[in-house]
Amino acid sequence: MKIVVIGGSGHIGSFLIPRLVRGGHDVINISRGTSAAYVDAPEWQQVRQVTADRHLEDREGTFGDRVAGLGADVVIDLVCFTLDSATALVKRLRGETGHLLHCGSIWRYGASRKLPISEGSDSTAEPLDEYGIQKRDIAGMLKGETASGGLITTSLHPGHIVGPGWHPVGPLGNFDPSVWQKIAAGQPLQIPGGGTELMHHVHADDLAQAFEKAMQSRESAAGEDFNIVAPSALTVRGYLEIAASWFGREPHSEMVSWEDFRETTTPEHADTSWAHLSRNHCLTIEKARSLLGYAPRYEPEQAVREALQWLIGNNKLKVQIT
Secondary structure, three states: OOOEEEEEOOHHHHHHHHHHHHHHEEEEEEEOOOOOOOOOOHHHHEEEEEEOOHHHHHHOHHHHHHOOOOOEEEEEEEEOOHHHHHHHHHHHOOOOOOOEEEEEHHHOOEOOOOOOOOOOOOOOOOOOOEEEEEEHHHHHHHHHHHHHHOEEEEEEEEEEEEEOOOOOOOOOOOOHHHHHHHHHHHOOEEEEEEOEEOEEEEEEHHHHHHHHHHHHHHHHHEEEEEEEEEOEEEEEEEEEEEEHHOOOOOOOOOOHHHHHHHHOOOOOHOOOOOHHHOOOOOOOOHHHHHHOOOOOOOOOHHHHHHHHHHHHHHHOOOOOOO
């Protein structure tokens, strides 16, 4: 098939596009052309690159024409963040493309009420920010589009994406490199809350696998939305214990209030920690397993360790992992 990937040079596309090429597909990547894939692979030599500024072209009303003009059987949209943008693309591709797959986010869910969280349940409160609201509304629009007999669509909603090339969400729910340095040195960490809050990661290649399987199972995936995460979630305390063992250390931590935690770090890191930990997410992947055959290879700690090894090996993080 001819497949157009929108935003394929980032976290997900770095793994997805080589998979699609290996599958024998004709692949076109639309991106701003400002960055290369995180993982070098020979398959990229077979990919046609199209440079476009989606934000600008959405404003001008021309982006949908650009995508439709490529004549794709399948369009995989990895970088759509507003309902207006998603709706415009759907309208233009209706009758032109066989299948549109959209990358959503587990932040379409607000704070958890019941665990694990399943698609379409009342397990969470409403989304907590504009990003999550837009992702929720896009998923709803896509389901309605397919249910009404329009474009065949599918939305996949990943957890905290992990892989070589970028910093993972760490044990305190943020991206502060000093957290890893303290763990590696056996220094104590102040943990906000109770230490039982949950984070649900997913390796970028497992997410790429899910997109590939959804594309291959169009009848089962039509009009559906899927949680795409690792088989298990990590608690703050458990994550810290596992991470400390990588450096030959015992975990040392102190539970503190959120107010006191904010005194120990920057507002940005504190806000990021709150955003992740206050949601307290743990999701089920049973729907993706049964309808798509989704079979993640990575437990969350394996994905995080691989990301850390890449950061250390490329001098992006100054610690030593054993």
